[in-house]
Amino acid sequence: MGMKMPKVMGCSVENCAYNADKNCHAMAITVGEPAGDPSCDTFFTAEQHGGVMDMTAGVGACKLADCKFNKDYECSASGISVGMQQGQPDCMTFEAN
Numbered sequence: 001m002g003m004k005m006p007k008v009m010g011c012s013v014e015n016c017a018y019n020a021d022k023n024c025h026a027m028a029i030t031v032g033e034p035a036g037d038p039s040c041d042t043f044f045t046a047e048q049h050g051g052v053m054d055m056t057a058g059v060g061a062c063k064l065a066d067c068k069f070n071k072d073y074e075c076s077a078s079g080i081s082v083g084m085q086q087g088q089p090d091c092m093t094f095e096a097n
């Protein structure tokens with residue numbers, strides 16, 4: 001059975017360039033750098049916000065092999081949420097194996 005790309009159901013990191021109204025408008029994000037942290041690698045700040053406004057980001061890749069949703073470095077959760085944790089944008093859906 002094919003895998004479906006999970007969506008970023010919400011992101012509270014409003015200063016990220018891809019964020020509008022607490023939703024992520026990148027086409028896809030990557031989770032998992034620096035190693036061992038479930039942080040959003042796609043986060044960055046810029047003067048203007050970008051992304052595709054009529055799209056909600058998918059989780060294109062996740063490097064957290066120790067998350068229970070991770071299958072061969074892809075995310076198998078039905079959706080994730082992202083939020084600020086200890087000063088970094090983290091996947092809040094991460095659950096250690």
Ligand code: SF4
Pocket residue numbers: 008011012013016017018019023024025026029040041042043044057082089
């Ligand atoms: S999920 Fe990541 S890339 Fe998307 S708005 Fe939040 S911090 Fe930015």
